[in-house]
Amino acid sequence: MSGLVLLVSFVGALASGFMLQRYEKIGWLALIVMFGSAITSLFVPEIHGVKTFDIFALSLVFGFGMSLADKRAKSKKAKADFEALKTSRPQYKHCPHCRSPLVEREIDEKKRLACTHCQFVYWNNPLPVAAAVIPHVNGGIVLVKRGVEPKKGMWCLPAGFMEVGETPEQGAARESGEEANVKIEVERLVHTYAAPAQVLLFFAAKPIDQTPSPGSDALEARVFPLDQLPTDIAFSSHVDAINIWRKQAGL
Numbered sequence: 001m002s003g004l005v006l007l008v009s010f011v012g013a014l015a016s017g018f019m020l021q022r023y024e025k026i027g028w029l030a031l032i033v034m035f036g037s038a039i040t041s042l043f044v045p046e047i048h049g050v051k052t053f054d055i056f057a058l059s060l061v062f063g064f065g066m067s068l069a070d071k072r073a074k075s076k077k078a079k080a081d082f083e084a085l086k087t088s089r090p091q092y093k094h095c096p097h098c099r100s101p102l103v104e105r106e107i108d109e110k111k112r113l114a115c116t117h118c119q120f121v122y123w124n125n126p127l128p129v130a131a132a133v134i135p136h137v138n139g140g141i142v143l144v145k146r147g148v149e150p151k152k153g154m155w156c157l158p159a160g161f162m163e164v165g166e167t168p169e170q171g172a173a174r175e176s177g178e179e180a181n182v183k184i185e186v187e188r189l190v191h192t193y194a195a196p197a198q199v200l201l202f203f204a205a206k207p208i209d210q211t212p213s214p215g216s217d218a219l220e221a222r223v224f225p226l227d228q229l230p231t232d233i234a235f236s237s238h239v240d241a242i243n244i245w246r247k248q249a250g251l
């Protein structure tokens with residue numbers, strides 16, 4: 001094979017490697033061509049003047065290029081994931097156990113901050129957040145106006161970080177009490193959502209007959225009719241949860 005053919009096929013292989021990211025079936029196609037041509041070359045050395053062994057050799061080059069491109073894309077994604085995690089939390093510089101500096105190390109296929117002295121690894125796992133869609137017996141749902149950043153002044157469902165020792169349902173009920181001063185009974189899970197540093201669990205509550213009022217962290221708390229929901233709802237995941245709940249409830 002000439003050098004030019006090799007070069008062209010290698011560039012083609014890199015290109016198909018990038019396509020592999022989108023269409024995983026290309027990888028299978030390459031494998032079929034590779035094994036097919038290898039077996040064919042044992043029995044039929046030449047087809048229309050083309051040596052079948054050359055096709056096998058080309059498919060090897062393609063395979064190599066594809067795995068290179070695949071590897072590069074994966075490491076790029078891992079790096080982006082790590083950057084997202086880095087910006088989603090305060091960046092710790094020292095080990096909470098022994099105060100030694102933390103450094104980036106690859107552990108379990110991801111870059112993480114690990115202690116240079118002891119076994120501490122900052123896993124940076126997402127924190128669970130419990131939220132509630134609370135319908136009112138007279139129609140509408142309870143929303144609270146955020147009194148703290150982020151998105152202070154915008155509306156959202158009563159929600160907050162879970163405490164140690166409570167179930168997600170209890171967390172949703174507690175937050176509803178703290179933010180909107182309503183006592184709820186959780187009915188079922190409606191929606192889950194994974195943000196970079198949080199996992200949100202949205203629960204549907206049984207309809208309440210109480211009038212909400214703002215508690216801690218909230219500037220306002222009230223029942224909005226479903227056709228008059230505010231346009232400035234703070235998080236798209238809350239909007240999704242409301243829409244899913246509405247669809248399920250046929251409202």
Ligand SMILES: [Zn+2]
Pocket residue numbers: 095096097098099100115116117118119120
């Ligand atoms: Zn340490």
